[in-house]
Amino acid sequence: ADNGKILWVDLGAPLDDKKPKIDYANNKVDALLISHPHQDHFGLMENVRTNVPIFIGELSLDLINATKIFRDIPLLSGNFKTIKPWIKFTIADTFIVTPFLTDHSTPEAFAFLIEADNKRVFYSGDFRATGRKNIVFKKQIENPPANIDLLLIEGTMVERTNHLYLTEDSVEEAIYNTIKLQTNLSFVISSAQNIDRLISVFRACKRTGKYLVIDVYSAWILDMVRKQSKNIPAIEWQEIKVFDHPTQLEKIKDKQFDAFRKRVIKQRTGNAVFQTPSDFVYFVRCPNEKLVNKLRSKGTINIIYSQWEGYLKEEHKNSCTDKINTLKNDSDILFQSIHTSGHATVPDLMKFAKTINSNKIIPIHTAFPEKFKTEFEKGGFNNITLWEDGKEYLI
Ligand SMILES: [Zn+2]
Ligand SMILES: [Zn+2]
Numbered sequence: 001a002d003n004g005k006i007l008w009v010d011l012g013a014p015l016d017d018k019k020p021k022i023d024y025a026n027n028k029v030d031a032l033l034i035s036h037p038h039q040d041h042f043g044l045m046e047n048v049r050t051n052v053p054i055f056i057g058e059l060s061l062d063l064i065n066a067t068k069i070f071r072d073i074p075l076l077s078g079n080f081k082t083i084k085p086w087i088k089f090t091i092a093d094t095f096i097v098t099p100f101l102t103d104h105s106t107p108e109a110f111a112f113l114i115e116a117d118n119k120r121v122f123y124s125g126d127f128r129a130t131g132r133k134n135i136v137f138k139k140q141i142e143n144p145p146a147n148i149d150l151l152l153i154e155g156t157m158v159e160r161t162n163h164l165y166l167t168e169d170s171v172e173e174a175i176y177n178t179i180k181l182q183t184n185l186s187f188v189i190s191s192a193q194n195i196d197r198l199i200s201v202f203r204a205c206k207r208t209g210k211y212l213v214i215d216v217y218s219a220w221i222l223d224m225v226r227k228q229s230k231n232i233p234a235i236e237w238q239e240i241k242v243f244d245h246p247t248q249l250e251k252i253k254d255k256q257f258d259a260f261r262k263r264v265i266k267q268r269t270g271n272a273v274f275q276t277p278s279d280f281v282y283f284v285r286c287p288n289e290k291l292v293n294k295l296r297s298k299g300t301i302n303i304i305y306s307q308w309e310g311y312l313k314e315e316h317k318n319s320c321t322d323k324i325n326t327l328k329n330d331s332d333i334l335f336q337s338i339h340t341s342g343h344a345t346v347p348d349l350m351k352f353a354k355t356i357n358s359n360k361i362i363p364i365h366t367a368f369p370e371k372f373k374t375e376f377e378k379g380g381f382n383n384i385t386l387w388e389d390g391k392e393y394l395i
Pocket of ligand 1 (some may be wrong): 038126
């Protein structure tokens with residue numbers, strides 16, 4: 001801003017670069033604004049000086065801490081200021097921020113309208129138009145913020161496609177069609193923090209009369225999300241069972257988790273999963289090999305892979321990649337990919353950009369900004385500008 005105040009919007013850790021150059025995280029900054037709890041948006045926020053205020057949603061903090069609890073790493077510490085959807089606030093007496101809830105693959109993701117020095121910037125955050133919260137997308141394009149000088153818009157899907165499944169509803173339908181015919185257990189591989197997906201699986205289970213089995217970590221995530229919204233399944237709901245793996249119970253042995261641990265134990269799956277496996281659908285990040293081996297004589301096991309295909313490839317490898325790829329080639333397993341992206345397709349991006357009607361549009365959050373520009377120009381836009389990393393621009 002003109003008074004010299006500096007606000008950063010998101011401070012993520014690069015997702016695929018193993019040794020990224022991140023020294024910019026030590027630069028001078030007056031405040032930080034975090035849009036949602038995905039690594040590529042918050043991953044470096046703890047690198048700022050401890051007194052720098054970090055504006056972030058309460059659920060986002062809970063979800064980031066959930067991962068830390070179950071990985072045995074210290075909880076977040078910092079000068080956090082929690083924000084709520086639609087409630088305007090001021091940062092450093094300079095920036096007036098309005099947070100808009102977006103439809104994304106995490107339950108609390110924001111876009112921001114940021115006003116300062118009589119300029120208005122809209123930061124889209126990560127969003128889509130096809131998830132369980134698509135109402136917020138519809139409402140936003142019906143009633144867009146006016147007089148925007150600059151739109152910073154995500155462009156993830158410029159170089160990716162949603163092959164078979166365009167919406168979260170179609171994902172639910174496909175999972176339903178698979179599990180209604182299951183003769184053994186089905187695994188659904190996804191992230192517990194993707195609540196839209198967990199609900200799709202929950203609904204498919206309810207429709208087919210199956211039990212949804214979740215692990216202790218997912219049970220904790222549900223509790224955190226339920227602090228904000230009671231429409232989210234509770235572990236006590238009759239369709240839900242918890243697989244109480246000892247290594248996860250170990251993580252919540254502290255007194256503060258007593259009540260939660262008791263509730264988990266009450267809902268434990270027990271041995272029924274081995275007696276009638278076709279009654280169960282297990283939502284996991286990594287399928288348990290021991291469980292697969294115990295069940296393989298009982299019929300074909302379904303593995304429904306329900307996240308980005310990129311995680312199965314060498315360049316985006318995580319600790320589950322090898323395990324999943326081995327199971328993919330197992331003759332006792334029927335492996336299928338049923339997924340839809342958390343990001344808007346190019347037509348939805350354009351629909352969004354058109355209603356925002358900004359003087360200038362800058363693509364961010366894409367490895368293919370040139371392609372973004374060409375696609376948008378084909379779509380009739382003549383106000384796309386590409387900005388270089390690390391360079392200063394005046395609005
Ligand atoms: Zn995201
Ligand atoms: Zn992102």
